[in-house]
Amino acid sequence: MLRKFIRNRIGEENVYFLCKKLCTNRMDDATGADLFVVFISNEKKQIPLWHQKASKREDGLVLWDYHVICVQRKTEGEFPFIVWDLDSTLPLPIPLGSYVSQAIRPSFQISPEYQRLFRIIHAPIFFRHFASDRRHMKDSHGNWIAKPPDYEAIVAEDGTIHNLYEYMEIKAADVYTNNIDVKDAVFSQKLGAAANDLEEFFSQIL
DSSP, X not given: OOOEEXXXXXHXXXXXXXXXXXXXXXXXXXXXXXXXXXXXXXXXXXXXXXXBTTOOSTTOOEEESOEEEEEEEOSSSSOXXXXXXXXXXXXXXXXXXXXXXXXXXTTSOOOGGGOOEEEEEEHHHHHHHOOBOOGGGBOTTSOBSSOOXXXXXXXXXXXXXXXXXXXXXXXXXXXXXXXXXXXXXXXXOTTOEEESOHHHHHHHOO
């Protein structure tokens, strides 16, 4: 039986600071205009992903409650989009198509309750609005499940101290069906846009 991993780490913070570092290192536009933060989850909070470091299986399969990656748009080279998954054993970064086929495996037949949904947020918007006080890393008594980082928690520009759960919550009803609407949402909305096909989504915003 596959054990479900409840996220008590800081994947979202790691991706936040990865995006900041990519901007600083000038691997991307200084504002992060070519970066996108992607939350992967579903209504049941159980999503299978392969090639994960946390797995003890040969195929690297893990059942996460949610997962966070960064997708970077490239203006040069063979691949228009590359993925940064800091929890994966796959090359870093890796072309989007390769990541989808190996880590998400859409061709693999799974039960509807395990279908992956994606919330995509433009990095500059994520920088302005995202906040986490790490309460998801505490148990019901307020004790730390895992030791928190030494650096300060992320606070949004408007003073919000925690809205992680808003990004984690992804429902099938949230998925956009109009290409124009989805492109507008990802570049303007605090919570970006929801999709059920990651490759198709990014093909729409080229």
